Amino acid sequence: MNALVQFAKELAAGRIRVVDLTQTLAPDFPTITLPPEAGQAWPFRIEEISRYDDRGSAAYWNNVSFSEHTGTHFDAPVHWISGRDLPNNAVDTIPAEHFIAPACVLDCSKQAAQDPDYLLTVDFVTNWEKEHGRIPPRAWVLMRTDWSKRTDPVAYQNYDETGQHTPGPDSDVVQFLVKERDVIGFGTETIGTDAGQAFHLNPPYPCHYFMHGAGRYGLQCLTNLDLLPPTGSVIFAAPLKIKRGSGSPLRVLALAPA
Amino acid sequence: MNRRASYDGIVVTTPVSIPYVRFSIRAAHWWIGRALAELIRDSHIEKGHIDGFCVSSFTLAPDTAIGLSEHLGLSTRWLDFVPLGGNCGVVSLRRAARAVQSGDAEIVACIAGDTNHVDSFRQGTANFSRFARDAVYPMGAGGPNQSFAYLTDYYMRTFGAEPADFGKMCVAQRQNALKIPYAMFKKPLTMEEYLGARLIADPVRLFDCVMPCAGAEGFLVMRRETAEAAGIKYARVLGAIERHAAFQSDPIQYRGGWALERDELYGQAGVAPADIDFIQVYDDYPVINMLQFEDLGFCGKGEAPAFVRANTLTVDGTFPSNTSGGQLSVGQAGAAGGMLGMVEAIRQLTRQTIGGQVPDAALGLVSGFGMINYDRGLSTGAAILAAA
C-alpha cells in the first residue's frame, strides 16, 4: 500500500481533517486600501450573466472581477520589486510542488488582541521552537492573530487617522525565517503579510521585500488558523495559473490530524 | 374699396336636420350622407343635378370633401371644404352663393355633420389646433369650457353681466327647443335650475355648456328661378359678411370681427338692426350671444346685459333668438353646430318650422363664430336672409 492510498484511507476514516482557510469572496470583503491617487486593487465584484431569465433561461451564472490580490490570496515573488528578476517568480511558472507544504502556526492572538500593531519577533519564534521544535525547511509559517474573527470590515481594516493598525512580522524575523529557517512563505489573517503600519518599518513592507526577494510566497486573509495544530498540518495553496501573474485569489486548504 | 356684388337672385332652400344622438358608432360619412339623401328627397332634385358640394366636418379624417364625394357617389364641378366650425353655415352660404352666381355651379349642397364616438370630444379637443395643443390644452385640459370661462369671467367683471343674464338666455332657448323633437334637452329649464347647477369652470355653469353629440344639418343654394322651377320654397340672401382673426391685439376677446363688417352687412342688405325679426347666434357659451348682440349693432358694447334684461328672447318674444333652441338645447353636433342657425333661419323664413314660428318673420339674421384656437374665437360671419 503506497502512502497515497494510505492517505486516502485515513481521510475517508476521518482521521485527517480538511480545514478551509479561505474567506468567502464577496463584494463587501475589504481589499487593501491605498492612497486614492495610486493604482487600486479591484475589490471582488459579481454581476449576473443570467438567472434562468430572458438573459439565459436555463442558466444561472455570473461574471466576476477582482485583482490578483483580492480576498484570500497568494503572493508570488514577482509581486515585489525585490523579486522581479527571479526565475519562476510568477504564479504560472512556480513549480507545482511548491503548492503543497507543511505549516507551522504561531499563535499571536493574545498579543494581537492587546496591541493591534503587534509585530512578530525573532524571540517569539525561538521561544515557540522551544515548545514545538524547530521550523522545518520549506514550511509555511502562519501567523495566527484571530484577526479573521473580526467580521465587521471596519474592525478588520482598523483604520484611524494614522492609517491601518493590524499585526504583522518585524523586519528581523522575516530575514530570520528566510535565511535561518528556509521557509516557503509567510501567511497571515490580515489583509497583508505585512503589518498595517509596515510602511514605517525598515525597509518598508519587510515581509514583501525579503520573502519575495528570496523567491518565497505570501498568503493573506486566511481564516480558521485557530483550527490548526502548531505543527503537523499540510497546506494546499495553488494559485490560479495566470500568465505572468503576481498572485491570485485561491482556495487554501489545510490537512490536519483529527 | 369697390362695393361687393350683391347676392341678388341667390336663394337658400331645403333645410334638413338629421336627428341628433348623444353618441354614435357611425362615421361622419354616414351623417353627412344621410343629410345629402334628405336634401335630395325633400327637394326632389336628382342627385346628378347637384353639381356643387360644400362640406364641414371635424371627424371626417382621413377624408375630406373629395374622399367623401367618392364615398357618396357624387360627382360635382365645384367642391369646397369649410373647416370653420361654428362659422361654417355663413361661410358655406357665401361661397356657394358666389359659385352659383358665377355659373361655376347650379345647385350646391351645403352640409355640416359630425359623428360623436365616446372619446371623440376629448380627442378633438386635444388636437383641435396647434396653438390649442401647444398652449391651452396642457394647461388644464378643460376644453372649450376653460377658454370660454376666461372670456365669460372677463366679460362679467368688465361689463357687469350677472349669472341670471346668461340664465335668461339659456332658459328662453330651452323654451324654444321644447317643440324640437331631436333636441338633446327635452325638459323645461328654470332659472333656479340654471343657477343651482354645478359650476364646471367658474363662472361657467353646467347649462352654459352645450352637449356634444352626433348629427348633421344641410341646405341647398341655387338661383331663385331654379328653385321656382322646381317648386322649392326658398329664402333670399340679402347680405353676408365674414371676418377672420380680427382684433388680435386685444389682450382678451370682448368683441369679434362682426364689429368690423356690420355696416357692410346692413348696407348690402339695405336694412337696419331694428328691422330684423329674429336672430340665430352662435351660442356655445351664452357670453358669445352677448358679443354678437353688441357687435351686430342691436346694442352698444357692454350693453348686452341690459339688452337681455329688457327683452324676451323666446320665439314669441321681443327679440326672438335661437328659435330652435340653439346648440345649448339641441346639442352641438360638431361642425353642424355652425349650421344649426342657418337651417333654422331658412325654416322660419319658408314657414317650415318644426318648432315655434316667429310671427310674420320676414327678415332673419344668422351669425357664426368659430375656432377658438388659443385664447379667442377667430372666425366670425353673419348673413341676413329674407322671406320670399
Add this chain to the structure above:
Amino acid sequence: MTPPLQKPKRKNPILRTRLPVPPPQARSRYALGLLRGAAQGRLELQECRDCGQVQYPPREMCRRCLSDRLDWKPQPEDGELISETLLRHSLELFFRERVPWRTGLVRLRGGVTVVAHIHADVPPPPARVRVRAHLDRAGQAVLVAIPERDTPNMADDKIMREMTCDPKFRKVLVTDGKTAVGQALVKALAKAGADIVWVGNAEPWKNFPGFDEIKSIPQVTLLNLDVTDQRSVREIAGEIAGRVDIVVNNAEVHRTYGISARYGTDAARAEMDVNYFGLLRLAQEFGPALKARGADGVNSAVAWVNLLSIYALANFPPHGTFSASKAAAHSLAQCLRAEMRPTGVRVINVYPGPIDDEWNQLLLPPKIAPGALANAIVNALRQGTEDVYPGDVAQDWLARWRDNPKALEVEASNP
C-alpha cells in the same frame, strides 16, 4: 394665503398606490423652445430678430413682419392676470385627479397674452403677477403665474408642488456621504425639511473628516451602499427603494488625468465604474420603485438628481477621462429622463464647473464650494428646474459651448 404643508400621515401600506399619469405631452416642435428656458427656470419667449415682436404661442414666423429669424429670449416676468377660471372638470386624467385647478389669462408686460396655471395666493383679476416657466410632471414647459411678491408657504401651494420637487417632508437618498459635496448635500437637505436622508457609506472602514457630524443629524441613516457593487445596490434598493422620494446620485470618482498623464485604464475605469455604471446600477435597482410612486400623494417620488460636470458637454483635457465618464453619464441621464418622464419623476442634471475639493487642487479659482453646489441642488429641487449649471465656470463654459462648440474645443486644449 397658502396654509403650510402638514407632514403627511404615514402611508397605509395596504392601500393601492395611485399610478402616475402625465399631463398632456403633445407639442409642436417650435413650442418646445419654451423648454430651453424652463429647464433652467427662465421665462423665454420667441422674439423676432428683425422687428422685435414678442409672440406666444410659438410660431414658425413672426406674426408681424413674417421673418423666420426668431430667437428665444428671456422676458420680463411681470404681467396682469386679466381673467381666470377654476376648472372643476377636465378631459385629462392628470387634471381630473387634481381639480379644482386654477388657470387664467395673463397679459405679460411684453404684450402677449398667455394661458397660465395660477397660484392660489394670486388675488382675483385684475391682479399683478409674475409668470414663471416651469416644467410640469410630463417634463413639458408650462407657465405659472405667482403672486407679485412672495407669500408665506408659497412653495406649499398645490400647483407649485406639482411643478417642483421640494424636499420638504420627502425621503431622500444621497448616494455618497463621504465627499465634501455629499456632506454639504446631506446638511442642506436636512435643513430643507427632508423627512429621512439615507446616506451612502461605501467602504465603511474609511472614515472621513466631517463624517461624524453627518452621522449626528437626526434624519440621517447610513447605508453600506457601494454603487460599484450590483449586489449592494440591489440589496439596499430592496430595503428602501419603495420609500425613496428623491435620489441624489452624487457618487463620483474624479482623477485628474488625460490620456498620456496616466498609463493604463485603472483610473479611467474606476471613473466609469462609479460615474457611469454606478448611475446605471442605481437606475436599474431604484428606478422601478420610483416610477411606481410618481403620484403617491403630496410626498410622492419626485426627482432623480445626477451630479454630472460641465465637462460632460465638452472635454476638459487635463481631466480628460473624468470628462469622458461624465459625458457617458450625461448621455445615460438623458435615457433615464426619457424613461422617467411618463411617471412624473424629474431627472435633474447638475453640471458644475470644478468643485473646490482636493481633486481640483491645482485649478485656479473660481471653483464652486461644496456648500454652494449643495444649495444649488436643493434650490433646483425647490424650483423644479431640470438642468443646473451652478457657478461661474459652469455658466461660462455653457455660454461658450452654446456659442461655438468648436471654439471651445480649441480653447480647452490650450487652457
